[in-house]
Amino acid sequence: MTRWPEDDHELAAALASAAGDVLLTVRAERGHGDARALKEAGDRRSHDFLAGALAEARPGDAVLSEEGRDDPARLDADRVWIVDPLDGTREFSEEGRADWAVHVALWEKGRLTAGAVALPGERTTLRTAGSGALAGDAPLVAPAPDASRIRVAVSRTRPPDFVQRLAETIDAEVELVPIGSAGVKISSVLLGRADAYLHAGGQYEWDSAAPVAVALASGAHASRIDGAELRYNQRDTWLPDLLVCHPSLAPLLLAGVRDIADPPPVPGLSSTA
Numbered sequence: 001m002t003r004w005p006e007d008d009h010e011l012a013a014a015l016a017s018a019a020g021d022v023l024l025t026v027r028a029e030r031g032h033g034d035a036r037a038l039k040e041a042g043d044r045r046s047h048d049f050l051a052g053a054l055a056e057a058r059p060g061d062a063v064l065s066e067e068g069r070d071d072p073a074r075l076d077a078d079r080v081w082i083v084d085p086l087d088g089t090r091e092f093s094e095e096g097r098a099d100w101a102v103h104v105a106l107w108e109k110g111r112l113t114a115g116a117v118a119l120p121g122e123r124t125t126l127r128t129a130g131s132g133a134l135a136g137d138a139p140l141v142a143p144a145p146d147a148s149r150i151r152v153a154v155s156r157t158r159p160p161d162f163v164q165r166l167a168e169t170i171d172a173e174v175e176l177v178p179i180g181s182a183g184v185k186i187s188s189v190l191l192g193r194a195d196a197y198l199h200a201g202g203q204y205e206w207d208s209a210a211p212v213a214v215a216l217a218s219g220a221h222a223s224r225i226d227g228a229e230l231r232y233n234q235r236d237t238w239l240p241d242l243l244v245c246h247p248s249l250a251p252l253l254l255a256g257v258r259d260i261a262d263p264p265p266v267p268g269l270s271s272t273a
């Protein structure tokens with residue numbers, strides 16, 4: 001039986017990193033000849049590893065996993081691990097790509113209290129610590145952006161119409177940076193490779209819980225795109241939109257989103273025409 005860390009931050013990091021090793025092994029064993037079989041094997045092996053390890057390390061806690069059966073008992077639990085065993089499944093199956101991740105978050109009585117995002121392709125893990133956040137062993141502090149030229153991380157494969165419209169609305173130059181996986185996109189913001197991640201149109205709690213836990217611990221802004229709090233361990237796990245960025249960019253981006261939803265009147269055009 002493995003000796004798992006007593007500390008929840010350490011446990012999240014150890015589990016995410018170890019699941020990342022499982023996924024690297026699956027990739028090496030199977031190769032990229034059959035993408036569908038590789039995706040299925042990755043999802044399954046990583047989930048089985050995380051579910052087994054959590055049952056061993058924290059037998060009293062509930063688990064919500066993308067790949068597991070949803071047990072409604074989690075709604076009455078004080079501690080729920082929210083995991084995405086393989087985020088960026090498509091990218092995992094594509095040879096040479098490193099934009100896929102493992103997410104492990106802990107929710108306690110209404111808020112995220114610990115989390116880790118393993119980036120196995122980069123051999124590093126971003127995680128919460130007792131206070132603050134770490135990338136590997138180095139302190140992780142949300143980097144201040146240049147507000148005149150904003151690099152926005154977007155999906156590689158789902159058309160970023162919403163972000164495109166936002167780019168036309170706000171008073172700044174916007175560069176779209178296509179990256180796979182929600183966890184890698186949020187990590188890119190936290191590592192200073194992008195300035196914001198804006199997503200609308202659909203996602204589930206496991207896609208964002210762990211990277212949002214790390215983002216908040218690092219001092220970054222993370223909210224729904226209307227500025228509301230991101231809430232986890234809800235009955236319906238659909239969490240369709242979010243914004244992660246440096247706090248200094250949040251007012252500009254949230255105002256841009258409001259303008260898209262409620263476009264300002266065009267001078268000279270009557271609304272009662």
Ligand SMILES: Nc1ncnc2c1ncn2[C@@H]1O[C@H](COP(=O)(O)O)[C@@H](OP(=O)(O)O)[C@H]1O
Nearest residue numbers: 086087088089155158180181182201202203207
């Ligand atoms: N409209 C949508 N509906 C459901 N899930 C979505 C979604 N857009 C993105 N996601 C999920 O968010 C993650 C990142 O997607 P993307 O790389 O396109 O930004 C993926 O998770 P998984 O890889 O765990 O399935 C993807 O399935």
Ligand SMILES: [Mg+2]
Nearest residue numbers: 084087088207
């Ligand atoms: Mg996911």
